[in-house]
Amino acid sequence: MTQAVTVVSRVLDALGTVRDPELDESVTSLGFVGSCTVSDDGVAQVRLRLPTYFCAPNFAFLMVADAYDAVSAVPGISRADIVLEDHFASTEINDGVAARSGFVQSFSGEAVDELENLRADFVRKAVWAGTDRVCRPLIAAGSAGEDLIALTLGRVAPSADLDRLRARRAQLGLPAGDDDPLVIDPASGAAVALESLPLHLRRARVTRVGVDANTGICRGLLQERYRPVAAEGETR
Amino acid sequence: MYEKDGEKYFVVDSHMHYWDASPANWVPGAEQYAKGWIECFHAYQSLAPANTHWPIEKFQKYSEETLMKDLFEDGYVDVAITQPTYLREWYSSGFNDTDRNASLVEKHPGKFIANTRWDPREGDAGIKQLEADVARYGCKGAKMYTAEWREGSRGWTLKDPEAFRFLEKSQELGVKNIHVHKGPTIWPLDKDAFDVSDVDQAATKFPELNFIVEHVGLPRIEDFCFMATQEPNVYAGLSVVVGGLMHARPRFFAKVMGELLFWVGEDKMTFGSDYGIWEPRWQIEGLVAWDFPDGDEFSDYPRVNVASKKKMLGLNAAKLYDIEVPAECQLPADAGEPAAQDDAVLVGP
Numbered sequence: 081m082t083q084a085v086t087v088v089s090r091v092l093d094a095l096g097t098v099r100d101p102e103l104d105e106s107v108t109s110l111g112f113v114g115s116c117t118v119s120d121d122g123v124a125q126v127r128l129r130l131p132t133y134f135c136a137p138n139f140a141f142l143m144v145a146d147a148y149d150a151v152s153a154v155p156g157i158s159r160a161d162i163v164l165e166d167h168f169a170s171t172e173i174n175d176g177v178a179a180r181s182g183f184v185q186s187f188s189g190e191a192v193d194e195l196e197n198l199r200a201d202f203v204r205k206a207v208w209a210g211t212d213r214v215c216r217p218l219i220a221a222g223s224a225g226e227d228l229i230a231l232t233l234g235r236v237a238p239s240a241d242l243d244r245l246r247a248r249r250a251q252l253g254l255p256a257g258d259d260d261p262l263v264i265d266p267a268s269g270a271a272v273a274l275e276s277l278p279l280h281l282r283r284a285r286v287t288r289v290g291v292d293a294n295t296g297i298c299r300g301l302l303q304e305r306y307r308p309v310a311a312e313g314e315t316r
Numbered sequence: 317m318y319e320k321d322g323e324k325y326f327v328v329d330s331h332m333h334y335w336d337a338s339p340a341n342w343v344p345g346a347e348q349y350a351k352g353w354i355e356c357f358h359a360y361q362s363l364a365p366a367n368t369h370w371p372i373e374k375f376q377k378y379s380e381e382t383l384m385k386d387l388f389e390d391g392y393v394d395v396a397i398t399q400p401t402y403l404r405e406w407y408s409s410g411f412n413d414t415d416r417n418a419s420l421v422e423k424h425p426g427k428f429i430a431n432t433r434w435d436p437r438e439g440d441a442g443i444k445q446l447e448a449d450v451a452r453y454g455c456k457g458a459k460m461y462t463a464e465w466r467e468g469s470r471g472w473t474l475k476d477p478e479a480f481r482f483l484e485k486s487q488e489l490g491v492k493n494i495h496v497h498k499g500p501t502i503w504p505l506d507k508d509a510f511d512v513s514d515v516d517q518a519a520t521k522f523p524e525l526n527f528i529v530e531h532v533g534l535p536r537i538e539d540f541c542f543m544a545t546q547e548p549n550v551y552a553g554l555s556v557v558v559g560g561l562m563h564a565r566p567r568f569f570a571k572v573m574g575e576l577l578f579w580v581g582e583d584k585m586t587f588g589s590d591y592g593i594w595e596p597r598w599q600i601e602g603l604v605a606w607d608f609p610d611g612d613e614f615s616d617y618p619r620v621n622v623a624s625k626k627k628m629l630g631l632n633a634a635k636l637y638d639i640e641v642p643a644e645c646q647l648p649a650d651a652g653e654p655a656a657q658d659d660a661v662l663v664g665p
Contacts, residue, residue, distance in 0.1 A: 102535070131359075132356045132359065133352035133353075133355065133356050134352065134353070134356055136509060136510075138507075138509075168348070168349065168352055190470065193507075197507075198507060198508060201508060202508075205538070208538075216613070220612055282578070283538070283542070285575070286537065286538045286541050286542075286575045286579065287538040289537065289538075289568070289571040289572060289574075289575050290534075290535065290536060290537035290538040290572075290575075292568055292571070293534065293535075293537065293561060293565070293568045293571070293572050294534065294535035296561070296564070296565040296568045297363070297534070297535070297560055297561070297564075297565070300362065300363050300560075300564050300565070301356075301359045301360065301362075301363075304359045304362035304363075305359055
């Protein structure tokens, strides 16, 4: 019993590393994991669910594939069975991921590229949004533009937002070391000049507002779609 | 018209529908898509105040009487612009086609403006249909639904050469307001289907046309805002922004409005209820009563006043569609006119 519970919690931890690429949040915190069980012989059964029937299939595919990889790597798991439910492309996505066929083959004739470029585009948006998350409290505390452009990552007070920003920058191969500037161009990695800073921060903010608003709507739709299921889950 | 604190607001609902998504209209073999689509819409309604939620049966197909009451009796709307969405692969007679919407225009003169639509994949037949719709209904606007499935294709973009042909024809016919709608959309499958760069190209190539990006490009507000600052003929359609955020997520609503006011400006924001997803009444009352919450995070957004709200609720759209506005609802002489296209290029950096 204790053993099984431990494995399930390890699987859930692994799922916590899987992000919705569009929202840059983990599928567990977004409520996308409908259920998660592990059988005696180590088969993990994970059911994923999304806010709508027509959520973008490319992002859905990435989440299912990432969940497959993350859960498969958990010690004690012999097989990962990841099922996306209630989606117009459930069959293509589930079968494609289970067969390890990749996106192009799973959507034969409809997709030309695998999804790494798409993923990178959204990690870049996460860098923009993360820049706002880290810089805004500094500005509120009195940092001027000159201070911000002189700051390096290692000299910003530690925070979860800072860790997240550094992780996203590192994922894209952008400067993410202690001595690298806090404010960079997320496309080139170059430092930002003082005269460009106001517009840069505006752009960081609008990106964050867009992602946050999108996340808010997704949470609301998911809650409505799975209200009865969520109510049952709470009593377990 | 909505009256509050002695101010009279002329209301143009620039984005609404008269649809039939009832099971009787589902295409055999495509029932799961027809059902999935309308259930997805219905979930959006849950973001509104609870006393405006409908049961799914009513939501699938509402009567003309219900629509007239919700818009004009209870909803303060002066003129409503119907925006067709065909989806004929899923709904036998269309989800809400131009003819169905226009039946309202003919029965209730002066209350409605019927927009048409086109789809570049329809080629010559589509051009002929566009001409026929304009001849019959006098359309000044068209709705683009780029995510429509058609004969194995899952969508199209305004970059397509065929789309340019339809834009040229629209311009020639006086269909000057192009409402672009991006979602829920899934194509191209391996790219970001919500990308608005195709609108950017079309807006540059067709400066005489106005491009109203519905629900402001949500979920890509940042891309939309960047594009809109560079294109003087691009407008922000507020459908979904008000309906989906104002009640359910008021702080995000304030931030989205703040960003739009900064990047796009109050002269280029147009109200649309997206009826039957959301009833107009609570949206109009709420928007007129709305202001930024207190707090530093909102302090450097442009402020709104009575004139801003009059523009957003009706005057901007009235200008786009040449709708006559009663003198009592106009802005005072010193408040200035809603911006013409060429003023707007100054908005933003």
